[in-house]
Amino acid sequence: MSSNGDLQFSVLAEVFERMEEITSRNALTDMLIDLFKRAPPEILDEIVYLMQGKLYPDFVGVELGVGEKLLLRAISLASGLSQERVEELYRKLGDIGRAAEEAEKSRKQVVLFREPLTVHRVYTTLERVAKASGEGAQDSKVKLLASLFNDAEPLEARYLARIVMGRLRLGVADYTVLDALAVAFGGTKEAREVVERAYNVSSDLGLVARTVAAEGLEGLKSIRITVGRPIRPMLAERLSSPKEILDKMGGKVAAEYKFDGERMQVHRSGDRVMVFSRRLENITSHYPDVVEIARTGLRSSDAIVEGEGVAFDADTGEFLPFQELMHRRRKYGVEKAMEEYPVSLYLFDVIYADGVDYTTRPYMERRKKLEEIVEVGERMNIAPMMMTSDPDEMERFMMEAIEKGCEGLVVKDPSSVYRAGAREWSWIKLKREYRSEMTDTVDLVIVGAFHGRGKRAGVYGAYLLAAYDQGSDTFKTVCKVGTGFTDEDLRNFHDMLQQYVIDHRHPRVDSKMDADVWFVPQVVIEVLAAEITLSPIHTAAWGAIRPGAGLALRFPRYTGKLRTDKGPEDATTVTELVEMYRSQIKKIEETPSEGS
DNA sequence: TGTGGCTGCCC
């Protein structure tokens, strides 16, 4: 069955296959344009959602609930290959789509009545997968997925699996889809801007596709900011010094404290308040206190404002670490968590207020409006800001922010409009850790590795790292690291480490984590991190700070320095990590308490 | 009823 308002899934798979050969974004866009024009408009939104690895926009809150493991089970069930065999294929190929494809090819018995897959069938079946819950849900999900693989040709299986994982890996994502939609259905030069605007405001790529295909640009223009519907957030670039930032922006800039909490987009319409996360999930039910703060602390009864929610200690007023705030992301026991980890709000922007769309207004005007509509109170605040054109002044302001428990600064171009994405360097993050002379690096021993996926197929994608414990003369894990390596590093490390590969975890390595490959502890590398956190899984300094917890690194990355000069026993020690952990705590404790 | 694996989403 085909045609009416549907598309053979094989057509999609063939387009994807051709796209996979290509790296030029222009060429990829052209192919997408062609696909969008050929596709029946009724399912254009489904194609777009599937390409994003979704069924609905994020704020709908419906998830597939299928990851790597369940998908492997489904591939195994459909192909008749054992779970182990499928996992082996995956390990070898580094791509679950290719594993599904090979599994499909190797299938012994030919399916007699194969019902060709269509896009709509894939979409609706995945909807059923998402809906399955309760007892037996995993089996149901696996069976539904297997029903698709059963009817899939090998090439279709490749992309089906990748869609389910949300990793199409074609070098095409939201912005390329927007480009293609603009050309396919907009035609004019202003089209791209209108299409992007509609996306930023609606946060729904499927809606944009559906609308532009059916009603053209005029249709898109009717998509406006609506209280209760999340806006795609503006993002920031990073630089490592005030001078670089000032060079980039020129003139006076606005520097704001950057809090270490959860970004919150707060929508208020009368008594009704909704809170959205950075990824536009509806998190209103997690934060009844924030709802109340917004209801009473905003002078505008019809507004969208944005800020950071930060947990604080009710007794001392000190900020709590991000880790503690995470206890608030819960469905049950919200009331108790609210008492234990109260949140205060530090607003930094206004997107909409009293019928006016502020996204097109310059930063300074938005800031002024924000100050007008916010009634600063015990738990309702505006992020501290200063205007400066002096790097030293900015530096002092950053140190002040850090002493108060913030991560650093976000520096903003005073004339810039609110635009989603990290565009045109109008917001720039400045964190202490970006400056090597301000942050300690650590030297850690490579004790294990994990097979790389996708473009890292064939080399290790990440390494398991450990610190040296003098007391027991063993190596205790602290983190994995998978970023900071150039492609060349990855190849070199992979080859160089072969001589140290062993069958099992080395007896001198203490790890709760199971690596794909274990090594004799020998190679030491330099790693940079934002801070040291308590860890339920890493074994370094286990129990030293808190029973049942070790220490781990937050945001670890390889600095590019291979410490050939160091033997494994010369690596950073567990004792040193404990000292580093304590000194960062001390820094927070020295902070004068929050000026209520 | 408790535990552990998996998943999704914060950073």
Place this chain on the structure above:
DNA sequence: ATTCTGC
């Protein structure tokens, strides 16, 4: 979150 890479 951070980082690297092709265009």
Place this chain on the structure above:
DNA sequence: GCAGAATGGGCAGCCACA
């Protein structure tokens, strides 16, 4: 410089299973 694709720690919720 943009857009995309690799990769991190760790939390709660859900489901399977002992």
